[in-house]
Amino acid sequence: MIDDAAPRQASDRRAARPAVPLPAAVSLAVAAGAAWALAAPPRSWWPLLPAGVAALTIALHGRRLRARLVLGGLTGLVLYAWTLAWLTGFAVPGYVGVALLEAAMLAVAVALVPTAGIGRWSGGWWGLPVALVLLDAAQARFPFGGFPLPSLVLSQLDGPFALAAPLGGSLLVTALAATAGVGLAAVFLTRGSRRLVSVGIAAVVVGAPLAAGSAVTTTPTGSLDADVVQGGGPRGLRAVFTNPQDTTDRQYAVAEQITGSPDLVLFPEAVISVPGSIAGSAAESRVADLARMLDAPVVVGVAESQDAGFRNVAVLYGPDGTLLDRYEKKHRVPFGEYIPGRALLERVTDLTALVPRDAIVGEGVALLDSPVGALGVVISYEVLFADRVREAVLAGGEIVLVPTNAASYVTEEVPAIEVAAARLRAREFGRAVLQSAPTGYSAVVLPDGRVVAQTELGAPGLLRETVPLYTGLTPYTRLGDLPFVALAGFTLLAPALAGEVRRRRALQRQCDDRQ
Structure with a gap:
């Protein structure tokens, strides 16, 4: 009692x-x-x-x-x-x-x-x-x-x-x-x-x-005409039970609907899977061709298989198809991208079959240096952590990109949580946020936290919005x-x-x- x-x-x-x-x-x-x-x-x-x-x-x-x-x-x-x-x-x-x-x-x-x-x-x-x-x-x-x-x-x-x-x-x-x-x-x-x-x-x-x-308030410096790609597809399937090429093809099928020459195209997280580095691969040629056709920078999420695990990367290609920059995810998802205590758990559970290899912790600053401005970038789970976005903004990011992938979840909770986190980060740091997911939610969020465009779960979608670029630091950005x-x-x-x-x-x- x-x-x-x-x-x-x-x-x-x-x-x-x-x-x-x-x-x-x-x-x-x-x-x-x-x-x-x-x-x-x-x-x-x-x-x-x-x-x-x-x-x-x-x-x-x-x-x-x-x-x-x-x-x-x-x-x-x-x-x-x-x-x-x-x-x-x-x-x-x-x-x-x-x-x-x-x-x-x-x-x-x-x-x-x-x-x-x-x-x-x-x-x-x-x-x-x-x-x-x-x-x-x-x-x-x-x-x-x-x-x-x-x-x-x-x-x-x-x-x-x-x-x-x-x-x-x-x-x-x-x-x-x-x-x-x-x-x-x-x-x-x-x-x-x-x-x-x-x-x-x-x-x-x-x-x-x-x-x-x-x-x-922060200071506006211009705007971007941005396209956010969502290929759609089944939900509730772990990556190990899907065909990576099918996921890739669905994203390109939507990207082919892009008209004109946008300032930026954002693909979701890990929608291209390659052995080793994407540099010099057939997958790179396909992204480069799209960037040249649109005469626009393209940011795409890539899973690069390595002997020691895999790298979760956001890669930037310029309008001429050249690889300009890359960001490797630092904050990994426990039991999603790596298994804490893997050596012990492998003896008592088959959970490791769902995550056969651990993601490699990335290095470098959460920023992509593009022809259209400094692009802050956090990958998926990282949007839940203010310190990751703070790093991007302190480094000069004028907008925040969030390539993500919540396709493994059957219900709406996790995609909705990610959108809420993107809205909170937008308000905290005074930056617009572009979020792209293969099956949803993809969203465009203004610096005041308003969602001006959002896709449906599971459905293909293409969001095209003009979003502001900002500089200047909020008090929270300075203090943490x-x-x-x-x-x-x-x-x-x-x-x-x-x-x-x-x-x-x-x-x-x-x-x-x-x-």
Whole structure:
């Protein structure tokens, strides 16, 4: 049985309501997990994130450590069991393991919320937004170098809190949405003048960054007439069970529909497979012929087989058909492009049959130097990581290209997550994003996060849009995540540090009184 409400001082009892009964707290924790799951892509019902925070805040109010841990874990089980169900299409044990791990991470984050200072800005349930910020930061780095697909922030692209993304990225957006939720909870939890103060503080904390973030702009330098290619085809098939040439031919069948001479043509990730390097191959001749015919630069995703594994590459060909530049993917997909602990897993599972060789970690900067400008590029999974796009923009990228491949997934969740991530990166860095996938979603995203064109899943499609090029750096591009992680950590520790200072002063006074 989990602990009941923690004791509070008389002043706190007057300022805040008592803890809700334990059955009600459990129901609220379950409701919070369900609300966050419904907020996630592809539904993207953004108000449900702050609503879920409000429910969890009320559930946690006045609870001891063990109770907070259990309630947080319960919220996580509901959230991740729902939103990660697409993993069952790959391996049920993997789904169970990842869902439990993510639920445990949420439980730990919630347990960090202090009980001291209920009804005060410095502690208590006001610590929940900070804990969720640290959870967001942790998911971008752990496990396997980061697994941010269940990130709460991806629900917020159609809501007002995304306006702050250029100022502080996903961490600030998460903090504002969660603070708004705590403000809602304060209406129920606090009494008298304390209610007005709490709600007012929440409004100021949320409103000021939104106003500042909405004023951040980058500098337009021109535009591109771009074509994004999607060949279409069956979904839910792993690459090892498909004919690579069929995938290639479907992309070219759509590319043949391109008219005139665009400024840029973008193909999806790994739609050409070659032994060794693409340089000098028949596949290269085909791409070069297309570039010469259109008199346009072409960026195409290539899987290059090597003795040590394979390279996942975005290759740029110039209008004259010459190979101008290439970018090799750095952040690989665990259990998709490489098997963590392969030597051990090969003894206990046949999962390695789906990924017979590991991708080789790429080198170099995420940038393609093209005749039409500096093209930032991140490949597929990398769009979920702000640091990869930040590298591209800091290197001079005036637009971001995302060749991707989500054809292995039967359902809509992962393609929708990728589009949400592309929209978030566009807002964070003030750059348009072109995303090309063989079976969807391909999309064109403006720097303000608006999707101006998007294909259907599984269907062939050709998107042709004029998109802006931008220079200049947003505050988030300059700062990155570190200042916000440090601030969140300090804010969470502040009540404990203040309590220790008060304890030492009390001891010192006692010593002085005895002398």
